[in-house]
Amino acid sequence: MQDHYNTRCKELTYPERQCIERWHNKDKLSNRQIALLLGKAPQTINNEVLLGLVQLKTKTKYSSRRAQELHKVNKQHCGRKSKLSSDLNQKISEGVRDKQSLEVILQSFIGLVCLKTLYNWLEKGWLDVKYHELLYPHYKKAKKLRKTQPKRPFGLSIEERPEEINNRSGFGHWEIDTVILTRAKNECLLTLTERVTRFEVIRLIPDKSARSVNTALQSLQEQLVFKSITSDNGREFAKLGEAVTCPVYYCHAYASFERGTNENHNRMIRRFLPKGTIKTTSQEVAKIETWMNNYPRKMFKYRTPSQMLQGG
Template sequence: MALLSYRQLFYTYERQLIERWHNKEKLSNRRIAQRLNKAPQTINNELHKGEVHLKIKTKYSATHAQECHRANKSHCGRHSKLTSALNKTIRAGVRDKKSLEVILQELTGVCLRTLYHWVDKGWLDVKYHNLLYPHYKKVKKLHKTPPKRPYGLSIDQRPEGINQREAFGHWEIDTVLLTKEKNDCLLTLTERQTRFEIIRLIPDKSAQSVNTALLALQKETQFESLTSDNGREFARLHEAVPCPVYYCHAYASFERGSNENHNRMIRRFLPKGTKQTTAQAVAKIETWMARYPRKMFKYQTPLQMYRGG
């Protein structure tokens, strides 16, 4: 004896068969159930659901039953928490160069996975390519290559206290080119403990321009150490700052990871190929970065950490 299926009718053609057998051929519910291999109670429920009351009699309508089924299914499952107000807030945050994690701090009742799900489904005005870093590369293994021109102390000699970010005043330094042509560029410094950022517009990528900017900064900034790459513009740092200078291994920019991440944040405003900018525009970016909430600080800003929370 075949097992009867108690599942509901999902297909329109099954309802059309029931309509023909019940209305025209006048088969019993049990006989219809046997033909469809369904339980008699399933057929009974279906006939009640698809009832259409006419002037003289009541009959079963497959079309009406299918519409009722679709209406009932539309109410199944959890309702989305997405509203037009949420969509507007997320869109404004992305336009303000914020990550979804930072935008999430302004929202209630949703999680980060939900935001990415909405983006993937296309339910937001924000598309996946609008996000800051939609693609990630695997971290390459470090092959420690000594620099061709050792300018000073190796990062291997940097004290563990600096590595663990235990004290304030230890900075990572780099330059950010705007164009390939000889032009203005940016000098960036990131404080390792607080992630406080300093950006200065300098006339060119030379050791003289870097040292001139550092000498001016010493009047207002505490330098306990510097960590840089092996670029020629950093060959004479010892002439500008009275503190230890540690040089990374060749092709190991991640040894200045905080500074590299901040350079990438600057690229949100000044992408490669920017032909010119101003000191005022650079200062505005510096202020924006100082007030950008950081997950590592429980969404406090570098400015709050710089001032002692």
């Protein structure tokens, strides 16, 4: 059994090739002696010498520079050929720019590649889009927040919410929030998310006040079924009980994850209306609402909230 062998990821380096050149051409050492000095297998040195041979006028010599150049060329042909094509790159990039997740984009060519491959292409920079352009770019895990009771409870606590609502076993239970466009007193969005179907309702209201919220809710009651509403402890939701007849449950303070469905939808809205948006229109808001309700969801086997609402 031989004493010297190559381990994985222990290829010959350029300085080692320079040593081989000096020992082979000038000192006239044998391949086995060179292998002993470098701690490599004799066959490795033999292959290396054959790789780097150059023809001179009267004889052949080993050239470390020539061997290094050929080594780089050969390394480019290593590994499996990528399945990424220009057409595939275009489809993925267009999907990301259309605010679709990679999981949804994958459905159009499922079986060709896997989801991990798409993420690898994105991280290596092989696509025309960047990682931060994803719908939900994950950089680090969020810190877990402690649940604390609000100082001024406006109504029923979320701890009193029935299991039917917690388990999402019945339709008509909504989560509510407001999305501010600018810090200045301006128009804002009132968002409602149905917990079972993930159906989204967005309304542009004049300001972030209890009166504006209640006015919008009263008009929505003619179109939607409200069996319960889950809200945070913002002052704009302090008088929800005056606008709706259904129970209103309030989350713990600083516990937005208790309305996780609505918060995730708010993040999707931010893709179109980032913080600092000075002005928007009801038509633009309606377009965003339509896009969200027709966006395929993995939890529904890539059916849309609109299809779930219709029982499809």
